[in-house]
Amino acid sequence: MGDCLIVGGGVIGLSLAYELSRRGMGVTLVEQGEWGGQASSAAAGMLAPLKEFTAPGPMLDFGMTSLAYYPQWAQELEEFTGGDVQLSLEGLLTVALDDGEQAQLAEKFRWQKDAGHSVHFLTERQQLAEVEPLLTDKAQAAIYSPYEGHINNRMLLRALVTACKLQGVVLHSGCVVSGIAVKGGKVVGVDSSLGPLRAAHTVITSGAWAGVMLDLLGVSVPVRPVRGQIAAVSSVGIPLRTVIFGTTGYVTPKKDGKIVLGATEDESGFQREVTMAGLASILNGVMPYVPALHSAAFLEAWGGLRPATADGKPLLGPVPGWEGLSIAGGHFRNGILLSPATAKWMADYLEKGEREQLAPFLPARFVTEENVSAHKMG
Ligand SMILES: Cc1cc2nc3c(=O)[nH]c(=O)nc-3n(C[C@H](O)[C@H](O)[C@H](O)COP(=O)(O)OP(=O)(O)OC[C@H]3O[C@@H](n4cnc5c(N)ncnc54)[C@H](O)[C@@H]3O)c2cc1C
Incomplete structure (x- = not known):
């Protein structure tokens, strides 16, 4: 046993x-x-x-602790296995396109800053373009979080x-x-x-x-399944640097030549296929943030079941x-x-x-x- x-x-x-x-x-x-x-x-x-x-609380603390574990966790895994995991903690932007969204972000920025987190509130066009040149010029403001990022899961x-x-x-x-x-x-x-x-x-x-x-x-x-539909386009000709989140979608430039675009949240039991409506909402949801994506070569779309409580x-x-x-x-x-x-x-x-x-x-x-x-x- x-x-x-x-x-x-x-x-x-x-x-x-x-x-x-x-x-x-x-x-x-x-x-x-x-x-x-x-x-x-x-x-x-x-x-x-x-x-x-x-909001502050146990989930944020859990997430920050796990993020802090990641560099050593990834490095040890890479050294032990000889495989790359493409960890990239180079920052992300949460973007507001109108006054209402800007007010919400300003509020979030305030409590995050008060709690001592490393975040910046950017409202100048030049600041936004410096972080991400491909961000739409319709962006009004963004929270820039320099130490978050992504991994090739x-x-x-x-x-x-x-x-x-x-x-x-x-x-x-x-x-x-x-x-x-x-x-x-x-x-x-x-x-x-x-x-x-x-x-x-x-x-x-x-x-x-x-x-x-x-x-x-x-x-x-x-515990119930919540479907996420998600897609990828080629990064050829679209040198996006930063993860961008908006209210209607997110864009993640991976190190393997893909830009991952997400994602729906819909309840469909244990079905995980991609629907026409799901795919349309992903593509329409991300293009306002990065107009260059209009010319991106589409690669694939897939679905998965998030375990929700x-x-x-x-x-x-x-x-x-x-x-x-x-x-x-x-x-x-x-x-x-x-x-x-x-x-x-x-x-x-x-x-x-x-x-x-x-x-x-x-x-x-x-x-x-x-x-x-x-x-x-x-
Ligand atoms: C579209 C999408 C985007 C996401 N993006 C992110 C993200 O950017 N960052 C992030 O942190 N998380 C993200 N998530 C969430 C993340 O994927 C999940 O929280 C995580 O993968 C859950 O891991 P798990 O091991 O619990 O579940 P799973 O990966 O689902 O693994 C559970 C396994 O149990 C197996 N199993 C079930 N029943 C049995 C059985 N009877 N016998 C044997 N095996 C069984 C299944 O086959 C399955 O492989 C995303 C999820 C989706 C769908």
């Missing part, structure tokens, strides 16, 4: 498997499809807590798989988990298409399917009432950003029982031990 069995090989499962194995634990990781083949490869790879979190996933292999993690892709195994009131592993898999501790990292997985035990957690915060830590079972999921729009901190904090819990950092995110806010006991009895 291994130390830890992790169910779901997206960025969260892979990062946790890597971190636990680095700490000397025996880890098995199972994935029903390809490594990172769901939300984690669909993402734009932005690392942007100051843009994403609209598909290369990150490949590096994590390699790192797990090198660390001796037992990896099973194409392995569908169909049941959670219980003995003496304790979770002892899972039943899968490869047969029974047993471990001292099981961690559910199955993204948008985390709710489906815990339903197998009669535990109800509010009822209160917008992830679920991290033990599942009440079920010894031997934890969850790390529900990272919604920010799982790539939050993966290093999730891996370290979950590993601190699994290795040493430390829970302080997990406190705002514990599943106990949705699942009580009493509910679980009642279900077990009845």
